Amino acid sequence: ERLGELTVDDTTCGYCAVGCRFDVFTDGEEVLATRATDPEKSPVNDISTCVKGKFSYSFANSEERLTSPLVRDENGEWREASWDEALSRAVEGFQDVIDEHGNEAMSVIASSKATNEENYLMGKFARQVLGTNTVDNCNRLCHSSTVAGLAKTYGYGAASISVKDFEETDLIFLTGSNTTEAHPVLGTRVKQHVKDGGDLIVFDPRETQIAEYADQYTEIRPGYDTVWINGVTRYLIENDLYDEAFVEERTTGFEEVKEAVSEFTPEYVEEVTGAPAEEIKSAAEAIAEADRAVFGWTLGITEHSHGTDNVAALANLAAVTGNVGKPGTGVSPFRGQNNVQGGGGDMGPLPDNFPGYQKVADDEVREKFEEAWDCDISPERGYYTTEMFNAFDDGALEGMYCIGENPSLSEPGKTHADEVLEEMEFLVVQDLFMNETAKYADVVLPAVSFLEKEGTFANTDRRVQKVNQVLEKKGDAKADWEILQLLANRMGREWDYDNTNEINEEMRSLTPIYGGISHERVEEEGGIQWPCWDEEHPGTERLYTEEFNTEDGKANLVPVGYAEPMSPQTDEFPLTLTTGRVLYQYHTGTMTHPEKGIMKYNDRDFVEINPDTAAAYGIENGDPVRIESDKGEIVVTAQVTERVGEDTVFAPIHFAETAVNTLTDSERLDPEAKTPEFKATAVRISPV
Numbered sequence: 184e185r186l187g188e189l190t191v192d193d194t195t196c197g198y199c200a201v202g203c204r205f206d207v208f209t210d211g212e213e214v215l216a217t218r219a220t221d222p223e224k225s226p227v228n229d230i231s232t233c234v235k236g237k238f239s240y241s242f243a244n245s246e247e248r249l250t251s252p253l254v255r256d257e258n259g260e261w262r263e264a265s266w267d268e269a270l271s272r273a274v275e276g277f278q279d280v281i282d283e284h285g286n287e288a289m290s291v292i293a294s295s296k297a298t299n300e301e302n303y304l305m306g307k308f309a310r311q312v313l314g315t316n317t318v319d320n321c322n323r324l325c326h327s328s329t330v331a332g333l334a335k336t337y338g339y340g341a342a343s344i345s346v347k348d349f350e351e352t353d354l355i356f357l358t359g360s361n362t363t364e365a366h367p368v369l370g371t372r373v374k375q376h377v378k379d380g381g382d383l384i385v386f387d388p389r390e391t392q393i394a395e396y397a398d399q400y401t402e403i404r405p406g407y408d409t410v411w412i413n414g415v416t417r418y419l420i421e422n423d424l425y426d427e428a429f430v431e432e433r434t435t436g437f438e439e440v441k442e443a444v445s446e447f448t449p450e451y452v453e454e455v456t457g458a459p460a461e462e463i464k465s466a467a468e469a470i471a472e473a474d475r476a477v478f479g480w481t482l483g484i485t486e487h488s489h490g491t492d493n494v495a496a497l498a499n500l501a502a503v504t505g506n507v508g509k510p511g512t513g514v515s516p517f518r519g520q521n522n523v524q525g526g527g528g529d530m531g532p533l534p535d536n537f538p539g540y541q542k543v544a545d546d547e548v549r550e551k552f553e554e555a556w557d558c559d560i561s562p563e564r565g566y567y568t569t570e571m572f573n574a575f576d577d578g579a580l581e582g583m584y585c586i587g588e589n590p591s592l593s594e595p596g597k598t599h600a601d602e603v604l605e606e607m608e609f610l611v612v613q614d615l616f617m618n619e620t621a622k623y624a625d626v627v628l629p630a631v632s633f634l635e636k637e638g639t640f641a642n643t644d645r646r647v648q649k650v651n652q653v654l655e656k657k658g659d660a661k662a663d664w665e666i667l668q669l670l671a672n673r674m675g676r677e678w679d680y681d682n683t684n685e686i687n688e689e690m691r692s693l694t695p696i697y698g699g700i701s702h703e704r705v706e707e708e709g710g711i712q713w714p715c716w717d718e719e720h721p722g723t724e725r726l727y728t729e730e731f732n733t734e735d736g737k738a739n740l741v742p743v744g745y746a747e748p749m750s751p752q753t754d755e756f757p758l759t760l761t762t763g764r765v766l767y768q769y770h771t772g773t774m775t776h777p778e779k780g781i782m783k784y785n786d787r788d789f790v791e792i793n794p795d796t797a798a799a800y801g802i803e804n805g806d807p808v809r810i811e812s813d814k815g816e817i818v819v820t821a822q823v824t825e826r827v828g829e830d831t832v833f834a835p836i837h838f839a840e841t842a843v844n845t846l847t848d849s850e851r852l853d854p855e856a857k858t859p860e861f862k863a864t865a866v867r868i869s870p871v
């Protein structure tokens with residue numbers, strides 16, 4: 184549509200996985216304004232967007248944008264290069280690593296900011312062109328424990344509900360989710376649920392803004408989630424408050440879970456987690472009284488050395504109370520980056536999965552992809568992202584192609600991550616900006632943002648939505664799929680995609696859960712939720728209405744025991760640091776730091792300290808504070824607040840100058856999902 188010299192087109196937000204849709208008013212070069220799309224076409228956000236969706240687009244025209252490829256000159260300094268030269272250098276470097284150390288010495292970090300189609304190609308590029316299964320993405324740092332925990336209990340590693348279940352439920356049970364800041368428009372839905380008379384229970388180490396709306400807010404110590412979740416489940420079972428019929432008909436493993444939770448009495452839970460015994464009981468009774476309950480969580484549950492167990496414990500709780508598969512019931516992990524559900528998971532840029540969670544280890548599946556992609560593929564899984572950084576130490580990996588991520592800041596153990604990036608034999612970074620990781624690269628390839636390209640994203644309720652190009656591409660930058668195609672063809676392949684629709688057609692022909700999701704239908708229907716098996720299938724609003732996606736069709740309950748952080752408090756480090764996001768920033772800041780309006784509200788990280796703790800250490804609001812762990816130290820500004828308990832401190836993750844991952848550890852990982860323990864690190868603080 185043209186309005187005078189202005190164009191207006193709809194697209195999907197590139198900031199978070201709520202997946203708001205909005206119209207963009209543009210003169211082709213700049214975003215001038217946005218407004219929520221026609222609610223018919225945007226069932227997720229209806230008429231809302233948050234501050235980032237409304238205002239934060241300066242990054243697209245930032246002077247810091249990379250507009251041409253960069254290579255190093257003979258002195259190791261950066262200089263601009265033609266695409267021809269940069270691609271030749273990249274291909275030569277990849278080939279040198281492969282020739283000297285073998286295909287499996289290469290690694291790829293794929294981008295959950297990129298489209299589904301591009302992520303499909305990132306997985307294909309790793310396996311077909313580089314010949315390795317070592318391809319992973321930022322899901323490893325956040326919700327891969329959700330995927331592991333839900334896959335083994337229910338079958339699909341994704342939310343079982345649709346956003347509209349928030350309107351149909353009686354009780355929303357939230358834990359480890361700072362919903363209003365990390366998923367603002369979902370936060371609005373939760374608040375609306377409360378205004379409409381619905382119940383809300385929040386368990387969290389921080390009294391976040393959403394907790395202010397709760398009927399019950401219970402403060403917990405970070406890192407002991409299996410204890411309090413099992414305590415709630417035990418109370419329900421012991422007092423016959425669980426759903427016996429549902430358990431009988433639709434689950435297996437109940438007796439084992441009953442046995443496993445038997446030691447978690449309310450009094451024991453209080454002793455370990457700090458959650459008052461009475462609040463364990465009242466939370467359990469509220470779940471039992473509600474006809475319909477939704478269980479929502481974010482990274483406060485998953486980013487632990489036992490994140491998979493935490494998620495399995497929540498899945499047990501939802502199933503024993505019969506809260507799965509009916510309207511207004513289910514589990515809802517709120518995914519983080521805009522396309523981590525679709526690009527990071529569904530499209531299979533993963534060491535053990537092809538698109539649609541088809542297993543690399545499954546001979547039949549692997550043969551299907553070998554035939555389609557005309558290559559041999561090893562049945563052995565590659566390294567997960569967090570393992571990659573340790574594998575470089577052992578010499579098992581030597582080269583990396585890093586697309587749209589910033590591991591220098593986002594990996595646990597920043598000092599270690601920087602050493603690995605510095606020392607690796609060959610590194611290509613593809614990004615919009617010269618981010619902290621790109622500074623270590625041999626070649627930097629300029630990519631474009633979601634505003635400058637077309638494709639699809641999948642949001643947190645499995646909804647595939649259209650991304651439309653609303654701005655001209657900046658300078659000589661290219662879409663990720665175009666760059667991948669150029670590299671693949673220089674490495675002897677014959678990719679011939681003219682557009683992302685052609686990529687989507689190939690992908691869905693190989694991916695049963697996306698079988699009916701064509702671009703045309705997504706445009707027409709305003710989004711389709713997977714699984715969508717064929718053109719006639721309407722998509723799936725709610726999972727598990729009839730059967731779970733397990734071999735026997737039942738929820739396989741998994742007994743979960745006591746778990747504690749790998750970095751528990753000690754005399755030397757008597758406080759626990761937990762980390763997270765703030766409303767006005769996004770991840771490592773590449774997209775939000777260029778926005779002056781945003782920076783006015785939040786231009787630095789800080790540390791939240793309880794007033795009693797601050798007084799004990801002689802710290803006042805606004806003082807610089809040193810935080811030390813066994814891995815390093817940072818200095819940040821104190822925010823003295825009752826949001827956190829006396830032995831917990833909280834710091835955000837958004838600024839390189841105070842990189843909080845200096846304090847975390849690359850070795851503290853969940854044993855199954857390999858998710859790092861970002862949410863509980865023993866620290867000490869002191870005034871500077």
Ligand code: SF4
Binds near residue numbers: 196
């Ligand atoms: Fe974008 Fe998330 Fe804000 Fe919606 S809530 S406008 S998807 S950042």
